[in-house]
Amino acid sequence: METPLSCRNYIDGQWLSAAAGNTLQSRNPALVDEIVATFPRSQADDVDTAVAAAGKAYRSWRKVPAPARAEYVFRVGELLLQHKEELAQLVSQEMGKPLTEARGDVQEGIDCAFYSAGEGRRLFGQTTPSEMPNKFAMTVRMPIGVCALITPWNFPMAIPCWKAMPALVCGNTVILKPAEDTSACATKLIEIFAAAGFPPGVVNLVHGMGEEAGKALVEHPDVDLVSFTGSSETGAFVGATCGRTHKRVCLEMGGKNAQVVMEDADLELALDGAVWGAFGTTGQRCTATSRLILHRDIKEKFTAMLHERTSKLRLGAGTDPDTDIGPIINEKQLQRVNEYMNIAREEGAKVLIGGEIASEDSLKNGYFFQPTILDDVTPQMRVAREEIFGPVVVLIEVSSFEEAIAILNDTNYGLSSSVYTRDINRAFTAMRDIEAGITYINGPTIGAEVHLPFGGVKQTGNGHREAGTTALDVFTEWKSVYVDFSGNLQRAQIDNRS
Numbered sequence: 001m002e003t004p005l006s007c008r009n010y011i012d013g014q015w016l017s018a019a020a021g022n023t024l025q026s027r028n029p030a031l032v033d034e035i036v037a038t039f040p041r042s043q044a045d046d047v048d049t050a051v052a053a054a055g056k057a058y059r060s061w062r063k064v065p066a067p068a069r070a071e072y073v074f075r076v077g078e079l080l081l082q083h084k085e086e087l088a089q090l091v092s093q094e095m096g097k098p099l100t101e102a103r104g105d106v107q108e109g110i111d112c113a114f115y116s117a118g119e120g121r122r123l124f125g126q127t128t129p130s131e132m133p134n135k136f137a138m139t140v141r142m143p144i145g146v147c148a149l150i151t152p153w154n155f156p157m158a159i160p161c162w163k164a165m166p167a168l169v170c171g172n173t174v175i176l177k178p179a180e181d182t183s184a185c186a187t188k189l190i191e192i193f194a195a196a197g198f199p200p201g202v203v204n205l206v207h208g209m210g211e212e213a214g215k216a217l218v219e220h221p222d223v224d225l226v227s228f229t230g231s232s233e234t235g236a237f238v239g240a241t242c243g244r245t246h247k248r249v250c251l252e253m254g255g256k257n258a259q260v261v262m263e264d265a266d267l268e269l270a271l272d273g274a275v276w277g278a279f280g281t282t283g284q285r286c287t288a289t290s291r292l293i294l295h296r297d298i299k300e301k302f303t304a305m306l307h308e309r310t311s312k313l314r315l316g317a318g319t320d321p322d323t324d325i326g327p328i329i330n331e332k333q334l335q336r337v338n339e340y341m342n343i344a345r346e347e348g349a350k351v352l353i354g355g356e357i358a359s360e361d362s363l364k365n366g367y368f369f370q371p372t373i374l375d376d377v378t379p380q381m382r383v384a385r386e387e388i389f390g391p392v393v394v395l396i397e398v399s400s401f402e403e404a405i406a407i408l409n410d411t412n413y414g415l416s417s418s419v420y421t422r423d424i425n426r427a428f429t430a431m432r433d434i435e436a437g438i439t440y441i442n443g444p445t446i447g448a449e450v451h452l453p454f455g456g457v458k459q460t461g462n463g464h465r466e467a468g469t470t471a472l473d474v475f476t477e478w479k480s481v482y483v484d485f486s487g488n489l490q491r492a493q494i495d496n497r498s
């Protein structure tokens with residue numbers, strides 16, 4: 001077994017242990033005896049040090065011209081490209097996703113770097129006519145200050161990049177608090193940011209428990225903005241705390257995403273989409289397909305096709321090239337998925353395939369769950385309403401397109417959605433009527449690209465969008481500037497009226 005990586009915090013350009021010296025461990029979820037990394041169990045005093053460093057660095061970083069700030073981010077993209085394979089291996093080892101997906105995770109960071117870097121030469125404001133003569137009016141974007149970035153384990157490369165890169169280009173300084181399960185990934189990522197040469201204190205990393213380091217960051221009076229991706233429960237706490245302490249806050253939380261398959265759909269294509277959407281990343285994506293809404297005319301046939309394809313999926317370590325589905329991230333999450341099987345059975349759903357913890361041969365050394373299809377599910381059942389975050393998909397039968405859209409919308413969440421149909425009128429009706437931040441026509445619910453807004457409606461978020469140019473709205477505030485070159489006092493609404 002390899003020696004575990006010894007990870008540290010990165011504060012003010014230095015690699016530091018937690019002041020109290022305590023550590024935690026991350027493990028390989030496919031081989032739980034393997035410790036991947038040890039990392040600091042930071043407390044409020046470590047957070048204080050990081051916030052002070054980020055606050056000090058902000059004073060000069062905000063004045064670095066945006067195109068120059070963007071060049072650092074561009075360099076991060078180049079370095080990520082150079083180290084793509086070793087980073088992907090680490091993602092597979094520490095988080096469990098298959099290597100092809102892990103490469104995609106790193107690639108998303110690279111795409112985000114090059115896209116965000118381009119924004120350094122745009123960051124457009126507006127000019128607009130003044131109502132007064134000899135007066136100039138414009139808007140400019142201002143950075144916000146110290147940004148706390150709290151991230152989950154399912155995209156340990158992409159999500160920190162989505163947050164940090166636009167934040168930095170906009171002139172903010174950042175403190176990343178990554179998920180406990182992927183501390184090695186976060187450390188390697190921040191090593192790359194460090195190698196790109198940012199001035200000390202501009203980029204910081206604080207490891208630790210959510211309820212300790214994370215909470216201390218969210219409550220800290222000198223943190224100006226919190227960008228959070230994670231569970232709805234934690235998001236509610238983060239949102240409430242930020243409300244109480246008057247911080248800007250961007251929340252990206254759960255989903256209960258549905259794929260509709262109509263009777264006129266290309267069923268093979270819909271099948272490819274359903275398998276990838278439901279079981280990609282072991283169903284541990286906030287955009288995963290967890291409901292399949294099937295028209296009754298194709299339900300039986302499509303279900304048989306899905307059953308057959310699912311039965312062939314191979315479980316295994318993400319680092320094994322033959323693996324289709326990797327492990328669940330940790331014991332707690334494995335038990336949670338398993339518990340939903342009891343809930344499903346009690347509610348009258350039928351387990352078509354899967355439904356059990358997988359423990360044959362080497363799978364017993366990790367947190368594996370069989371890919372699962374639940375049939376006879378009605379929209380009111382808990383398994384049709386609550387986010388399970390595992391390789392579980394429920395089947396719901398409908399009799400019409402209108403019913404399909406109504407059931408798709410009948411959820412507290414609103415992140416991603418998908419409709420398979422060859423009818424152009426239905427496609428456009430779906431695009432208009434679906435209540436979600438993302439809609440795919442003839443594509444699965446997963447597959448976001450970095451130059452489009454990412455986020456959801458209802459309880460998925462709080463109205464923000466990450467990625468795209470919309471990320472700039474998260475990490476900047478607008479200032480309206482008026483320049484009066486008349487040499488006189490000109491009173492708006494008064495001096496231009498008789």
Ligand code: ADP
Nearest residue numbers: 151152177178179209210211214215230231234
């Ligand atoms: P999950 O249940 O998938 O672990 P969480 O929402 O708990 O999702 O975790 C997402 C991120 O939020 C992680 O980095 C975690 O450490 C952090 N976190 C958890 N609890 C808190 C909290 N009370 N305050 C701030 N951050 C937290």
